[in-house]
Amino acid sequence: MPSAAARDSTGMHEYGRFQLTALVGLRMLVGWHFMYEGLAKISNSFWTSAGYLEQSQGWFEKQFLSLATNPGALTVVDYLNQWGLLLVGLALLVGAFARPAALAGVLMLLLYYLAAPPFPGLEYSIPTEGSYLIVNKILVELAALLVIFGFPTSNQVGLDRLIFRKRYAQSVG
Amino acid sequence: MSDENKNDLTEPAPQTAPESEAPASAPAAGIPRRDVLKAMASVPVLGLFFAGWYRKKLAEDAKREAIMAELGISEGAPAVIPDAISRPPSKLIRIGIIGFGGEGENLVRSAGFAHPEWIEAQREAVEDDPRHKGLETFMQQDDLNIEITAVCDVFDVRAERGLTAASNAVGPGARHSGRAATRFRRYTDLLDSSDVDAVMIATPDHWHSQMCIDAVAAGKHIYVEKAMTREEEETHRMYEAVKGSDIVFQLGHQQRQTESHIKAKEVIDAGLLGPLTLVETTTNRNDPWGAWVWEIDERGTPETIDWEEFEGPAPNKYPFTPERFFRWRCWFDYGTGLSGDLFSHEYDSVNQILELGIPKTCVASGGIYYFKDGRDVPDVFQAVMEYPDRDLTLVYSATLANGKWRGRIFMGHDATMEVDNGLRINADGSSTRFKEKIDEGLIDPSSPLFTYQPGFRGVDAITSATAQYFASRGLLYTYRGGKRVNAYNLHIAEWVDVIRNGGNTSCDIEQGFQEAITCHMATRAYQLGRQVEWDPVARRIV
Numbered sequence: 001m002p003s004a005a006a007r008d009s010t011g012m013h014e015y016g017r018f019q020l021t022a023l024v025g026l027r028m029l030v031g032w033h034f035m036y037e038g039l040a041k042i043s044n045s046f047w048t049s050a051g052y053l054e055q056s057q058g059w060f061e062k063q064f065l066s067l068a069t070n071p072g073a074l075t076v077v078d079y080l081n082q083w084g085l086l087l088v089g090l091a092l093l094v095g096a097f098a099r100p101a102a103l104a105g106v107l108m109l110l111l112y113y114l115a116a117p118p119f120p121g122l123e124y125s126i127p128t129e130g131s132y133l134i135v136n137k138i139l140v141e142l143a144a145l146l147v148i149f150g151f152p153t154s155n156q157v158g159l160d161r162l163i164f165r166k167r168y169a170q171s172v173g
Numbered sequence: 174m175s176d177e178n179k180n181d182l183t184e185p186a187p188q189t190a191p192e193s194e195a196p197a198s199a200p201a202a203g204i205p206r207r208d209v210l211k212a213m214a215s216v217p218v219l220g221l222f223f224a225g226w227y228r229k230k231l232a233e234d235a236k237r238e239a240i241m242a243e244l245g246i247s248e249g250a251p252a253v254i255p256d257a258i259s260r261p262p263s264k265l266i267r268i269g270i271i272g273f274g275g276e277g278e279n280l281v282r283s284a285g286f287a288h289p290e291w292i293e294a295q296r297e298a299v300e301d302d303p304r305h306k307g308l309e310t311f312m313q314q315d316d317l318n319i320e321i322t323a324v325c326d327v328f329d330v331r332a333e334r335g336l337t338a339a340s341n342a343v344g345p346g347a348r349h350s351g352r353a354a355t356r357f358r359r360y361t362d363l364l365d366s367s368d369v370d371a372v373m374i375a376t377p378d379h380w381h382s383q384m385c386i387d388a389v390a391a392g393k394h395i396y397v398e399k400a401m402t403r404e405e406e407e408t409h410r411m412y413e414a415v416k417g418s419d420i421v422f423q424l425g426h427q428q429r430q431t432e433s434h435i436k437a438k439e440v441i442d443a444g445l446l447g448p449l450t451l452v453e454t455t456t457n458r459n460d461p462w463g464a465w466v467w468e469i470d471e472r473g474t475p476e477t478i479d480w481e482e483f484e485g486p487a488p489n490k491y492p493f494t495p496e497r498f499f500r501w502r503c504w505f506d507y508g509t510g511l512s513g514d515l516f517s518h519e520y521d522s523v524n525q526i527l528e529l530g531i532p533k534t535c536v537a538s539g540g541i542y543y544f545k546d547g548r549d550v551p552d553v554f555q556a557v558m559e560y561p562d563r564d565l566t567l568v569y570s571a572t573l574a575n576g577k578w579r580g581r582i583f584m585g586h587d588a589t590m591e592v593d594n595g596l597r598i599n600a601d602g603s604s605t606r607f608k609e610k611i612d613e614g615l616i617d618p619s620s621p622l623f624t625y626q627p628g629f630r631g632v633d634a635i636t637s638a639t640a641q642y643f644a645s646r647g648l649l650y651t652y653r654g655g656k657r658v659n660a661y662n663l664h665i666a667e668w669v670d671v672i673r674n675g676g677n678t679s680c681d682i683e684q685g686f687q688e689a690i691t692c693h694m695a696t697r698a699y700q701l702g703r704q705v706e707w708d709p710v711a712r713r714i715v
Contacts, residue, residue, distance in 0.1 A: 028215055032222060039226055062302075069306060093222070094215050161212040165204065 035089025095158015285346025446585025510550025
């Protein structure tokens with residue numbers, strides 16, 4: 001096993017081979033998932049976020065409901081979701097602007113989580129495919145994106161290596 | 174993790190590099206090939222992604238096309254004119270409202286004039302729950318270019334409320350509320366007024382027929398609430414009067430405008446359900462309001478209510494009784510209970526979709542089983558109507574003491590269609606027509622073959638769980654071109670448009686006659702305790 005991740009003088013991470021492979025793998029898997037979620041919504045002309053928003057419960061129920069019941073706002077929310085998911089996914093997958101993309105992804109997942117938090121006492125009419133108590137897959141994926149943000153890899157394996165080449169080149173000499 | 178990544182994490186041999194990529198990505202900038210390769214590492218994964226997506230999409234499209242081709246109906250919203258009002262609205266139409274109780278107020282509001290108290294209540298409701306869209310929908314109603322010039326009610330309090338609503342300056346009718354409306358104590362005086370072009374009648378049922386006959390004589394156009402009449406004989410008189418005139422008549426079955434009903438007719442016309450043998454319609458209510466135990470206004474006294482005028486053509490006369498005035502639907506003297514109030518809606522929906530007309534025979538039964546409050550109309554009521562020339566039975570089943578949603582179901586040999594504000598069709602497991610597709614696994618009888626969600630971008634042939642859930646909830650409004658609208662408003666708009674420009678109303682006197690006679694057959698069968706029959710030659714219930 002190579003040495004643990006460390007930062008060099010420019011603040012860049014130095015990973016061992018296994019660490020880099022695992023982190024790039026995680027980034028690409030989350031990217032793939034986001035991208036397909038976006039693409040599936042874009043290519044389904046019947047998709048709308050209204051159903052998800054309409055069943056919102058918890059702290060921000062009113063805010064999410066008002067989005068669901070306002071046709072103008074709903075159109076904007078639908079667009080942001082469809083294209084947001086696709087673009088965040090693409091950015092993570094190819095490693096272009098992967099850190100801002102990871103943060104954007106965290107924000108989206110946070111909203112999904114808060115719209116329908118799996119808290120004790122809240123029951124949802126849309127059935128879920130698993131059993132959740134406070135922690136659900138949205139939250140896990142959110143944590144994965146925080147890891148991706150905190151342990152960047154796109155400047156080594158990804159288009160960011162070209163985009164931010166000079167900075168990287170300086171850092172590695 | 175893909176192989177591509179592993180390769181890129183090791184030092185790639187120069188000869189394995191794609192020759193085309195390096196120059197394109199690094200045009201003579203002197204970027205080492207190793208950098209380019211590592212940067213492009215995930216591009217093959219992207220290719221894999223799109224290849225997978227494309228295959229999946231092709232398969233789904235093929236399934237969808239196969240289903241839609243099998244169905245033979247369009248996916249989009251029904252072809253209705255999105256806006257029934259001719260633009261620019263031409264002549265101002267002056268309307269008198271006769272009867273300003275709950276439904277009268279609703280009609281006037283749907284025509285564009287709301288009472289300030291209602292607006293205030295809606296504002297508060299929105300604050301409590303943003304799902305309340307009553308005010309927003311009201312404010313977005315089209316301006317019908319009408320004016321409420323006259324209000325007639327036998328109860329002073331309601332008449333005053335009507336005058337206030339007619340002059341309210343908020344809402345789509347505001348442009349026309351400058352002039353104060355006139356109150357009339359007698360509807361005959363309202364009909365004589367030269368300030369009135371057309372009347373909306375929302376009195377108890379026992380007055381409908383006489384008022385309509387008098388309105389025809391006075392040359393006023395009519396929008397009358399359902400049920401059209403209280404009993405058979407007056408139905409014939411009213412039919413003759415309206416039929417022989419050139420006034421524009423609309424019966425108040427606003428669900429004629431419901432998008433899902435128009436779509437359901439498309440489905441029936443395409444023969445999708447196969448031979449249709451049974452239609453089941455239901456009413457399930459479980460609250461006092463739904464059983465017509467309406468609020469008694471303490472201000473209603475013999476001094477403020479013209480009781481004699483209220484009774485009018487009612488067959489039996491009583492001394493002033495607040496219950497009879499405020500809860501009139503509980504007595505056969507003024508209405509027909511479930512038959513005229515709720516079966517009339519169910520029948521008219523089915524008649525709109527199937528064009529059934531009057532049944533050959535009808536049996537009915539029921540009783541006063543829960544609301545033993547002095548009423549004489551049943552609170553549990555079932556009616557069965559036979560259409561032998563259509564090989565079909567229509568069943569109506571109602572209770573006012575249970576709220577389980579039973580829907581409105583059209584049962585064919587090949588498929589079952591459930592119609593409310595949405596529409597769902599399930600193939601039948603033993604269908605002949607769909608047998609091949611079921612065997613191939615293209616059609617699954619246990620999940621909807623076709624779901625129509627009004628206002629939500631048309632039909633969904635590959636239904637997701639979310640979509641199914643949403644459709645089954647049924648929304649409170651109907652839709653036009655994706656815009657949420659009030660069905661009453663559309664129904665009134667259609668009437669006003671025909672007054673201005675000619676054409677036909679969707680619930681005209683022929684439809685109204687069929688509705689009234691069918692309801693009266695059910696009522697008569699219940700009262701007589703035997704099967705009744707429609708004699709199409711003599712045009713009488715026997």
